[in-house]
Amino acid sequence: MGIELAAELKERIARAKAQGLPQHLAIIMDGNGRWARRRGQARSAGHRAGLETAKKIVEFVGQELGIKYLTLFAFSKENWRRPKEEVDSLMELLADFLEKNLDQLLENGVRLRVLGELDGLPLRVRQGLERALALSRGNERLHLSLAINYGGRQEILQAVERILRDFAAGALPAKIDEALFRRYLYTAELPDPDLLIRTSGEERLSNFLLWQSAYTEFWVTKTLWPDFTPEELLQAVESFQSRQRKFGGVLES
Ligand code: IPE
Ligand code: IPE
Ligand code: MG
Numbered sequence: 001m002g003i004e005l006a007a008e009l010k011e012r013i014a015r016a017k018a019q020g021l022p023q024h025l026a027i028i029m030d031g032n033g034r035w036a037r038r039r040g041q042a043r044s045a046g047h048r049a050g051l052e053t054a055k056k057i058v059e060f061v062g063q064e065l066g067i068k069y070l071t072l073f074a075f076s077k078e079n080w081r082r083p084k085e086e087v088d089s090l091m092e093l094l095a096d097f098l099e100k101n102l103d104q105l106l107e108n109g110v111r112l113r114v115l116g117e118l119d120g121l122p123l124r125v126r127q128g129l130e131r132a133l134a135l136s137r138g139n140e141r142l143h144l145s146l147a148i149n150y151g152g153r154q155e156i157l158q159a160v161e162r163i164l165r166d167f168a169a170g171a172l173p174a175k176i177d178e179a180l181f182r183r184y185l186y187t188a189e190l191p192d193p194d195l196l197i198r199t200s201g202e203e204r205l206s207n208f209l210l211w212q213s214a215y216t217e218f219w220v221t222k223t224l225w226p227d228f229t230p231e232e233l234l235q236a237v238e239s240f241q242s243r244q245r246k247f248g249g250v251l252e253s
Helices: 002-019 032-038 043-065 077-081 084-107 123-135 152-168 178-182 230-241
Strands: 024-028 069-076 110-115 142-150 195-198 217-220
Touching (some): 043 069, 043 084, 142 152, 152 178
Parallel strands (some): 024 195, 110 142
């Protein structure tokens, strides 16, 4: 049974690849807290389980599926509002993850980026991230972006501030177009996400990639993040492939 399932999954992967994968997949990994509560465990146990899922998904997307860009929402600007012990446990998990998994990520050709502000993160996390950014710079098999200390509105505001500064310094034309504005976002080097998955049944952006998701296809599932599987990710990709994106135009008949 297990082997049969694996064979079926392999076939679906091959079919999905042949049909054209999304170039950039973004995921709002939600539901760790509820997952833990259902088991009578602390929220931090949910985050630990969620990290295991994230590792599996990164591996699946990079190694099996071959999507080029994967962006994971790991910690929002607004998540600082959570109890200190939960924030501390999340930061510790992140720092441990970087220390224990960097070699594997590098071996797998992962180029790591951070979307968000490194300032304001605990020193150990910042150092882990800076090391990973520097060491993975030459990789290009999977472009993995972690949105950490990230907020879409804040991202747009910091872009405006930097544009004003450059304008005052005479380095910019008076006309600000989309192409120029993009270069000031954390995602300057990334294509817009084609597909956005959110787990745990919530149907909102929660301040994630506001500018970049203007024409992104959404896919939501009730599954809580720690229970999310590669099979379900494939389902999302299949759904994406069955849609017709119009970008405001009309379909040719
Ligand atoms: C998502 O799970 C992980 C982070 C925000 C870091 P939550 O912690 O939001 O889980 P729920 O939504 O409370 O279940
Ligand atoms: C969004 O989830 C942030 C991350 C997944 C890191 P939240 O759980 O923080 O979002 P809300 O509060 O339900 O909107
Ligand atoms: Mg949540």
